[in-house]
Amino acid sequence: MQWTAAVVLGLAAGASALNGTCPSDQKCPAAAGSSKGLPCCQITDSTYECCFSSESCIARVGCRCAVGTRAMDVPIVRFGQPESDPTTHGWRVNNDPVMGGQSYSTVNIVGDTLNFTGACKIVPSLKAPGFITVVNTDKNAFVDASKCEGIKVNHMSATDYKGFRISFGTAHAPGGGFFARGYKADMSAPSVGKFGDAMIPFSSFTDDWSDSTGKPVKTCQSNKVYCPTTKSLEDFKTMSIWAEGVEGDITLLVKSISGYNCQ
Numbered sequence: 001m002q003w004t005a006a007v008v009l010g011l012a013a014g015a016s017a018l019n020g021t022c023p024s025d026q027k028c029p030a031a032a033g034s035s036k037g038l039p040c041c042q043i044t045d046s047t048y049e050c051c052f053s054s055e056s057c058i059a060r061v062g063c064r065c066a067v068g069t070r071a072m073d074v075p076i077v078r079f080g081q082p083e084s085d086p087t088t089h090g091w092r093v094n095n096d097p098v099m100g101g102q103s104y105s106t107v108n109i110v111g112d113t114l115n116f117t118g119a120c121k122i123v124p125s126l127k128a129p130g131f132i133t134v135v136n137t138d139k140n141a142f143v144d145a146s147k148c149e150g151i152k153v154n155h156m157s158a159t160d161y162k163g164f165r166i167s168f169g170t171a172h173a174p175g176g177g178f179f180a181r182g183y184k185a186d187m188s189a190p191s192v193g194k195f196g197d198a199m200i201p202f203s204s205f206t207d208d209w210s211d212s213t214g215k216p217v218k219t220c221q222s223n224k225v226y227c228p229t230t231k232s233l234e235d236f237k238t239m240s241i242w243a244e245g246v247e248g249d250i251t252l253l254v255k256s257i258s259g260y261n262c263q
Contacts, residue, residue: 017047017062044084059144059234060086073152076143077239077257080112087256089239090137096123096130105132105243105250114254120163120243129163131214131244142168146233148259150201156253157190163246164190165214166200168236169207173218173226177211182238183228184209184216195255202228214244 022040023029028050030036035050041057042048051063058064058074078087091114093105105118116134123130145151153166167184183205187198206226208218220227239257243250 017043017049019047021046022048044086047084060141061143071149071261071263074143074145074148074259074262075256076145076151076236076259078112079109079114079254079256086141086143089140089142091134092137093118094133094135094240096132100125101130103130103132105134107134112255116241116243116252116254117250118243119249120245120247122247126212128212129245129247131242132250133240133242133244135240136238142236142239143259144234145236145259145262146230147263148202148233149261150199150204150259152258152260153187153198153200154195154255154258155191155198156195157192158251159248160192161190161243161246161248161250161252162188163214163242163244163248164188164250164252165242165244166240167205167242168239169228169232170237171207171229171232173206173208176208176217179211180207180209182240183207183232184214184242187241190252195253199260202233214242 018032020031022042026040028035028038028040032050038050039057040048041051041063043060043062049063051057055063075087077089081088091107093107095105096103101123102121103119105116108115118132120129120132164187165184166187167182169182171183172181185200185204187200203220205228206216206219208226209216218226
């Protein structure tokens, strides 16, 4: 199944959104008028849409046209959108606190772009680079990515910095590092000087990574126990973009994060 290009452009708070919540039978109620009985698709906690037979429901996004079998992208995170948009989240920075860490960073939303700027510095007592991150601050649900092959980060980096990573969720691998929470993957080949897409399959993420370097200890490819679960992909809960384990100045601009090859 495929969602047309309207998926990328048309998100939840559209003209067809109705106030209320879907009944337990997931059928639109009498309040939906002529759409009563159609499949009900919850967009936000207080709005829903009624899907026609040619449409499929994307949780927290809305009804989208289904045509053929070719996969499409599903927007997960965008910036500068209304607060009611399911791809909108709050963001803050978190810099290394470890034994006198000297890394620093700032984050700003400028128009439709996140600007993550700072420097990953050597922690003197460890004689190794620390980390800086930008992490969401809200508890709003993330758009369901469980039917996608991976995520696509549309971004531009000022330099060929090799320590970018991205993580989501709160999973903790059996025997994993105390601070190693969530599934993490490298984004170490950034698009420099122009916007481009970093394509990161979910099979590249692992919840068994070193909490001192950020590097994977055991991979999803080596054992599926370390792979993201379907439940973790249905709602990321939390997401972080990292500059970690590599000394250097960074400026990273991010336009969007989407699921790709979504069925």
